[in-house]
Amino acid sequence: MKPVAAFLLLAPLAACATDTAGTQTARPVLAPIPQAGLQTVMGQDAAALVRGFGTPDADVREGTARKLQFSSAICIMDAYLYPAKTGAEPRVTWVDTRQRDGSAIDRASCVAALSRRTGGK
Template sequence: MHKIILALLPLTMVAACGGGGQTKVASASVPVRDVPVTSAPRPVISAKGLEAVMGKDSNALTRLFGEPRLNVQEVYGRKLQFSGKACVLDAYLYPDGKNGGEIVTHVDARRSDGAEVDRAACVNALQKR
């Protein structure tokens, strides 16, 4: 008899834990609706003052700032880095989907010590050199 109980014990433990992935819960008379999952809103990063670079291709950037300090080919795009006394500007270019050319979709700016600076001010400073 003990052998039968010991043999069935693991099965009862699995049955108690498994539940088949469905749990029924008694609820009040509140209807349950499917609510679509949405992500948190992304912070808006203003492109004001960046009109000289946003949407431009690498040739336009070279005409504006000179030769890039770095030209890094990434898997899906390219990063061009321009630097001057005031700041370092990283311009990220990705395919525009129209003619296959790469255009600037995002820029980051910082001082040479890594401290963040205003992106538009950096663009202006690099143009004046």
């Protein structure tokens, strides 16, 4: 009698089981969402940054990597440039921004502020 009772208790749980081996749900392809204003920086080379923001406040080179720093009365932006392959022109792959006191600021807002700076500061 006990095996029958166990079967009766487990039978409803068996209805919950599903076979997922044959059916797979396609995952949507996730594309990065560009942040408005960053298109003037991301993927650009050093010459384009200088044209857009003027002379950098700092230009640091380490191997094939390069960091250009631009500042305004509102914020500071560090643009990191790396070559995609050996011998290629380094391009911006990452941007860090901060307010002058070190607190956080939206990257696109800082790019906009730097674009409007006059006299380099």
